[in-house]
Amino acid sequence: MSLILQSIQVSILSMLVIFxxxxxxxxxxxxxxxxxxxxxxxxxxxxxxxPVANASGSSQDDDHIAAIxxxxxxxxxKAPHEIQISNIQTL
Amino acid sequence: MDFSFQDSISKIxxxxxxxxxxxxxxxxxxxxxxxxxxxxxxxxxxLLLLPIGFxxxxxxxxxxxxxxxxxxxxxxxxxxxxxxxILPPLIFLGxxxxxxxxPLLANPKTLMLGAAAQIGVYTTLIGAVALGFNMQExxxxxxxxxxxxxxxxxxxxxxxxxxxxxxxVAAYSYMSLVPLIQPxxxxxxxTEKERAVKxxxxxxxxxxxxxxxxIASTVIVVLMLPGVAPLLGMLMLGNLFRESGVTARLHETxxxxxxxxxxxxxxxxxxxxxxxxSFLTWNTIKIIVLGLxxxxxxxxxxxxxxxxxxxxxxxxxxxxxGSAGVSAVPMAARVSxxxxxxxxxxxxxxxxxxxxxxAGVIGSAVAAGVFLSLFGSGDAGSGHAAIETITTVTTSLxx
Numbered sequence: 001m002s003l004i005l006q007s008i009q010v011s012i013l014s015m016l017v018i019f020x021x022x023x024x025x026x027x028x029x030x031x032x033x034x035x036x037x038x039x040x041x042x043x044x045x046x047x048x049x050x051p052v053a054n055a056s057g058s059s060q061d062d063d064h065i066a067a068i069x070x071x072x073x074x075x076x077x078k079a080p081h082e083i084q085i086s087n088i089q090t091l
Numbered sequence: 092m093d094f095s096f097q098d099s100i101s102k103i104x105x106x107x108x109x110x111x112x113x114x115x116x117x118x119x120x121x122x123x124x125x126x127x128x129x130x131x132x133x134x135x136x137x138l139l140l141l142p143i144g145f146x147x148x149x150x151x152x153x154x155x156x157x158x159x160x161x162x163x164x165x166x167x168x169x170x171x172x173x174x175x176x177i178l179p180p181l182i183f184l185g186x187x188x189x190x191x192x193x194p195l196l197a198n199p200k201t202l203m204l205g206a207a208a209q210i211g212v213y214t215t216l217i218g219a220v221a222l223g224f225n226m227q228e229x230x231x232x233x234x235x236x237x238x239x240x241x242x243x244x245x246x247x248x249x250x251x252x253x254x255x256x257x258x259x260v261a262a263y264s265y266m267s268l269v270p271l272i273q274p275x276x277x278x279x280x281x282t283e284k285e286r287a288v289k290x291x292x293x294x295x296x297x298x299x300x301x302x303x304x305x306i307a308s309t310v311i312v313v314l315m316l317p318g319v320a321p322l323l324g325m326l327m328l329g330n331l332f333r334e335s336g337v338t339a340r341l342h343e344t345x346x347x348x349x350x351x352x353x354x355x356x357x358x359x360x361x362x363x364x365x366x367x368x369s370f371l372t373w374n375t376i377k378i379i380v381l382g383l384x385x386x387x388x389x390x391x392x393x394x395x396x397x398x399x400x401x402x403x404x405x406x407x408x409x410x411x412x413g414s415a416g417v418s419a420v421p422m423a424a425r426v427s428x429x430x431x432x433x434x435x436x437x438x439x440x441x442x443x444x445x446x447x448x449x450a451g452v453i454g455s456a457v458a459a460g461v462f463l464s465l466f467g468s469g470d471a472g473s474g475h476a477a478i479e480t481i482t483t484v485t486t487s488l489x490x
Contacts, residue, residue: 017316
């Protein structure tokens, strides 16, 4: 009987210790969150607009466009004049 | 030398395990096969019950020398890691690396649910004492209510090593039955209105807080309860690997390969402790019954404290998350989610339940620390057996 009483005392004491320890941890978390609040990361910088190829582009660009034009026409089985490349963006 | 065919056959037969097998070993082999069946076909905690079952099988095959008590045997060496508190803390390292403390940090009040669920540990302690166990044994049995396998093994190895097998089997068996044990208790103790409560979205937590928390909590808790250092220290180290962002390789290893290797060693060592002499006793049956009581009381304690928080928060906290205070990460949190969705399909409690779930891990480690402070040999925190042995080995190597 005394052992059961002892176990009840141990249980009450232990539960108090557990609540105390975890209560202290709650306090620690609250202090940390208070002094180190979450700050959303800055939004990523907007991507620079890719330059649009135009008629005044370099001769190297023109060569590339011509090559792409020819390959596309061949791939699609169409005549080159049936395909019009309106916009090219550098990645 | 005379050769007789009949004598030779007789000698060979007498050198086999069939002749040496005792009825107790036969029963233990049957139990091992049941564990393997539960693991493979019923999917009950297969990662643990399968190696435990196979370890038990090997340990009980006569003349195999695979019981944990067979000096020099393979499992005797594996068991070294249990006896000297090496393997359970390494499991905790992996658990820490796997666990996100974010939900706990976002809603720290849920730590109280992890504390309340430990009531299962202490009601079982009282029950165990009433059934004739001494305080050390009762403490080791009671911690089953923490629903935390490594903690149960850790404490049993320290306070009642002769009960390690039944305690580990009860802890892991009931952990696998959490989805069956908890829901009826949760439904019985809550009203439909309480189960339907939708909780506010958790606020985000800064990375700095996530990094400081494991360090700060280790310092505070270990200063208060030095006995908890191996378990809590490793848990928090694993979490620091995860959150620091500078130890990707260690984090990766801890949460995958290390925890898997240690699980194999730990489970085989536990299985090898299940010999007929240690397992086939009335105490085992008592432990199995007390283990069920521990899980039920822990669930009830968490849910009832959840109801209290529901009242004091003005109906903002769903008491179902209280049941997740019984460790068993993340299965108990999933059960909260499932029972909540039975009432309202659009209710998502999983992340809210992860807070008390993680708190349960810390709470059960703290409960173990309290037991070690009260009933341990007093070596916790300073003179661990493992350190002593390593020192001895180092000294002898130096000579």
